[in-house]
Amino acid sequence: FPGLADVSISQDIPVEGEITVPVGSHSPDEDYSTLDEPVKDTIMRDLKAVGKKFVHVMYPRKSSALLRDWDLWGPLVLCVSLALMLQGGSADSKDDGGPQFAEVFVIIWFGAVVITLNSKLLGGTISFFQSLCVLGYCVMPLTVAMLVCRLVLLAGAGTVSFIIRLVVVGAMFAWSTLASTAFLADSQPPNRKALVVYPIFLFYFVISWMILTFTPQ
């Protein structure tokens, strides 16, 4: 080792120190350590986040809270409840008319994935899971419409009930499409918004169609 030949350590330089590498500033660390808090706090925090997003969908303003902290709890709950309500009344194979649970589930998630891929391919700046989150949360008006339809169908299945259901489902479909467009279209180049809005329109149209043509046994 020719380079080390003239290295000499004098006696007053202490050869000691810390082997551990500092990970970063410790002062805000206590806030990020969530392992020690009680379970109720964790659940309440997640529930509050989900509830805040529901409010954002009901009153669609251009806020980025829905996009920044995405989560898929809300879409899962909405999808499961919609699929349960849309299930055909009887499991009898003779009258197997209603869409099955798996079919609704697959349509919603497959449709959301396709729309996300489409918006990414068109040059969108939104990430995959953020887009899934927005599309899933905007199914909420249609779930409400399904609930209303079921209640109306309890009273009877005539022309009047069909018109009521048509109006309700139509209004909720427009609300869903507008809400998701308000969040998703901003991430696109301005002259291509129509290209992103059309698949969203088709997606919610198919779900609305399934809701409108549902009849219990």
Next chain:
Amino acid sequence: QGGGSAVIDMENMDDTSGSSFEDMGEMHQRMKEEEEEEAEGEAGAGEEEDGEFLGMKGLRGQLGRQVADQMWQVGKRQASRAFSLYANIDILRPYFDVEPVQVRARLLESMIPVKMINFPQKIAGELYGPLMLVFTLVAILLHGMKTSDTIIREGTLMGTAIGTCFGYWLGVSSFMYFLAYLCNAQITMVQMLSLLGYGLFGHCVTLFVTYNIHFHSLFYIFWLVVGGLSTLRMVAVLVSRTVGHTQRLILCGTLAALHMLFLLYLHFAYHKVVEGILDTLEGPNMPPFQRVARDIPVVSNAVLNTTAKAIALTL
């Protein structure tokens, strides 16, 4: 690029499409690979320097940090290489590079047959329009299946609709591409997908109208006029890109037959039961689709039918 080869690669010579999206995709991929190579070169040089540096400064506690850093870099590079190899949607990005005005123009153009068949016509290799048209056809088919009370035993309505439409688009495109390869036609796979996809616009319009207004004569008129126009357009474009009478005949005959027959199939397979006709035809045989009457709103269909009948009578 193919210097000294006696076989001329038609795909590379095909620049009649105007803006060659395939070349843009290739260039993009090549540029990315060059960037990655440069980045690797720099990282490699940096590592070597740090390695030598390490020999002199090992006692300062940077050893741990260097090793962790190196492992992170190697891991990240491996993961990003695997990701870019298998999940690269950037390959498809050039095919989605369209404006809404262009899509609308192409939709309308797909119904107008070109007259000039001696000069190869432009086909835009774009996949957004065809993909959206296939999904629209799926939605329309779903509507048709619901209003015709079709009940599918082994499978789901949605699965059948998606399978039919995507199967037609991808399958017939591949088959026509194979035939075009045999008949020496100048067309690439993406262009074939795009051409057939835009040809489905006529199908969408026809089925949208005839699933709601149930008249056999109306359907036949739409089939001939609308289906015929879109078929003529596709046929004309293909003829302009093929040389030789036999080859033109094979290609165009096959495409015309498949396209028109598909529309016929879509209408009749999910047709609403018209009173009296099926009763006389059925007899003791059970049809493959069990039609059980459901509480579908009959009112809207009846209103539409009577309105159409009244208009037809007054005309």
